[in-house]
Amino acid sequence: xxxxxxxxxxxxxxxxxxxxxxxxxxxxxxxxxxxxxxxxxxxxxxxxxxxxxxxxxxxxxxxxxxxxxxxxxxxxxxxxxxxxxxxxxxxxxxxxxxxxxxxxxxxxxxxxxxxxxxxxxxxxxxxxxxxxxxxxxxxxxxxxxxxxxxxxxxxxxxxxxxxxxxxxxxxxxxxxxxxxxxxxxxxxxxxxxxxxxxxxxxxxxxxxxxxxxxxxxxxxxxxxxxxxxxxxxxxxxxxx
Numbered sequence: 001x002x003x004x005x006x007x008x009x010x011x012x013x014x015x016x017x018x019x020x021x022x023x024x025x026x027x028x029x030x031x032x033x034x035x036x037x038x039x040x041x042x043x044x045x046x047x048x049x050x051x052x053x054x055x056x057x058x059x060x061x062x063x064x065x066x067x068x069x070x071x072x073x074x075x076x077x078x079x080x081x082x083x084x085x086x087x088x089x090x091x092x093x094x095x096x097x098x099x100x101x102x103x104x105x106x107x108x109x110x111x112x113x114x115x116x117x118x119x120x121x122x123x124x125x126x127x128x129x130x131x132x133x134x135x136x137x138x139x140x141x142x143x144x145x146x147x148x149x150x151x152x153x154x155x156x157x158x159x160x161x162x163x164x165x166x167x168x169x170x171x172x173x174x175x176x177x178x179x180x181x182x183x184x185x186x187x188x189x190x191x192x193x194x195x196x197x198x199x200x201x202x203x204x205x206x207x208x209x210x211x212x213x214x215x216x217x218x219x220x221x222x223x224x225x226x227x228x229x230x231x232x233x234x235x236x237x238x239x240x
Contacts, residue, residue, distance in 0.1 A: 014146070015218050018095065019095045019097040019098070022099075022149060022150050023097075025149065026218060027216055027218065030216055031148045031150055031216050032098075032148070034144050034214065035098075035099050035102060035144075035145060035148040035150050036106060038141045038143070038144030038145035039102055039106040039110065039145055040106060040110040040141075041110075041137055041141035042107050042110070042141035042142065042145060043078075043106065043107040043109065043113070044110055044111075044114045044134075045137040046074075046110075046114075046134075046138075047074075047111045047113075047114030047115045047134075048114070048118065048130045048131070048133055048137065049130070049131065049134045049199070050074060050191075051118050051119065051120050051121055051130050052130035052131040052134065053121050053127055053191065053193075054121075054127050054193045054194050054195035055191055055193025055194055055195030055198075056190065056191050056192070056196060056199075057196065057199040058178040058179070058196070059155055059181055059240065060185075060190070061182050061185035061190035061191065061192055061196065062181035062188075062190060063077045063078050063190070064185060064188075064189070065184065065187065065190035066185070068188055068189040068190070069188055073115075074108075074111055074112065075107075075110070075111040075115070076108060076112070077108075079107075079108035079109075082103065082105075082154045082155075083104050085158050086100070086104060088158055088161075089154075089157055092158070092161035092162065092164075093161075094157050096151060096154075096157065097151020098150045099148060099150030100151040100152060100153060102150075103145070103240065104153075131195050135198065135202050135203070135206060138199075138203060138206070139202075139207050139209065142203070142207040142210075143207050143209075143210035146207070146211060146215075147215040147216055149215070149218060154240070155177075155240040158177070182196075
């Protein structure tokens with residue numbers, strides 16, 4: 001057998017669909033299963049970052065800070081913050097998709113489940129194994145979730161909604177949001193470290209690498225506005 005050829009980003013397209021169109025686009029069995037697997041793996045990766053002790057991504061720094069403030073489990077904070085962010089969609093006239101609601105619940109449940117059986121890192125090697133393993137799992141999870149094409153997560157939906165309403169670039173809005181939650185989370189005691197930097201640098205390329213393998217091709221894709229995976233500012237970057 002010959003070597004596997006990686007799909008080219010230029011021929012793999014994401015359909016730009018509204019919530020109802022997402023449900024009518026077909027292949028729901030495959031897409032729903034992929035969505036749930038992706039979200040569960042995403043929560044697993046978040047727990048691995050927490051257990052590494054080397055630092056969290058900006059939103060999870062915020063979640064960790066809120067956890068220290070209120071005393072809830074990490075996953076519970078993720079769920080509550082997710083639904084709180086969804087309330088901010090209302091003035092932006094954003095409509096959540098099935099994937100959006102699932103995102104707000106499944107990731108938090110998966111995070112707490114993984115935290116229950118993965119102990120904190122006790123040495124340098126274990127810490128970096130958890131961090132780097134979590135990065136790979138997160139990249140796969142993000143690609144699975146985005147590739148299911150069932151709507152953005154609450155946090156990415158807030159970003160795209162603000163960009164549309166303000167006319168600012170997605171890059172500017174995303175940077176502003178993530179710096180804001182990072183600063184608030186750090187002030188509340190969330191963990192910022194080398195893992196925060198590694199996440200910021202690596203997660204985009206990792207998702208970009210895995211995405212062509214798992215995008216579910218939809219019949220409507222040829223008749224709808226599309227987003228190329230290699231566009232510098234896609235409509236639904238990230239997965240949260």
